[in-house]
Amino acid sequence: SEKKYKQLLYYSENAVLVSLPSLYYDTSLxxxxxxxxxxDHQINQVLSSIDDFINxxxxxxxxxxxxxxxxxxxxxxxxxxxxxxxxVGSFDRFPTPKQLVAFIGxxxxxxxxGNFTADKVRMSKRGSRLARRALFAAALSAVxxxxxxxxxxxxxxxxxxxxxxx
Numbered sequence: 001s002e003k004k005y006k007q008l009l010y011y012s013e014n015a016v017l018v019s020l021p022s023l024y025y026d027t028s029l030x031x032x033x034x035x036x037x038x039x040d041h042q043i044n045q046v047l048s049s050i051d052d053f054i055n056x057x058x059x060x061x062x063x064x065x066x067x068x069x070x071x072x073x074x075x076x077x078x079x080x081x082x083x084x085x086x087x088v089g090s091f092d093r094f095p096t097p098k099q100l101v102a103f104i105g106x107x108x109x110x111x112x113x114g115n116f117t118a119d120k121v122r123m124s125k126r127g128s129r130l131a132r133r134a135l136f137a138a139a140l141s142a143v144x145x146x147x148x149x150x151x152x153x154x155x156x157x158x159x160x161x162x163x164x165x166x
Contacts, residue, residue, distance in 0.1 A: 004036075005033070005036055005037075005040070008029065008032065008033050008036070009033065011029070012029045012030065012033065047079075050082060054067070054082075062090065062092075063085060063090075066085060066091060067081050067082070067085055070084055070085065073138070074141075074142050074151055074152040074155070075137075075138035075139060075140075075141035075142030075151065075152065075155075076134075076138045076141075077141075080134045080137060080138050083130055083131070083133075083134040084131055084134050084135070086130075087104075087128040087130050087131040087134070088100070088103070088104070088128070088131060102124070102126070102127065103127045103128065103131075104127045104128055104131045104132055104135065105123065105124055105125045105126045105127025105128060105129075105131075105132055106123050106124075106127075106132060106135070107123070107124050107126075108121045108122070108123070108124065109121070109122055109123065109124035109125075109126075139155070142155045142156075143155055143156050143159040
């Protein structure tokens, strides 16, 4: 997002006059830049207040430990770990992994009606949408390659094999 912001500033400063009135484009571009800066400022304020809470000592010890454990997983960063903790709460609430999977909504949902059984199994999507999105972002990050090096070779291999299909 910082890159896009710098590009917008560069293009607004180096805009070439066209046959159409440039006042409209200049005003429109400045409006977009102001809007971007306002949203960016609000995001930074929210992240700062989250950091303050985590560092204040008011966060239960188990949550702080879970935050560190989540961040140790390849693909899950600080914001992803915070999102998962906020959505799931205490992982102790789930005696089995199956219950956690169902809570998040990534458990299989089989379509059946009478004698009909669907041939494709899909996610149930009954649980937390934000937790699913955080896990999806972590999975994308885990299969990403940078300079020819995979972030997680095991997940990357699984991804490339399943990408081919049956």
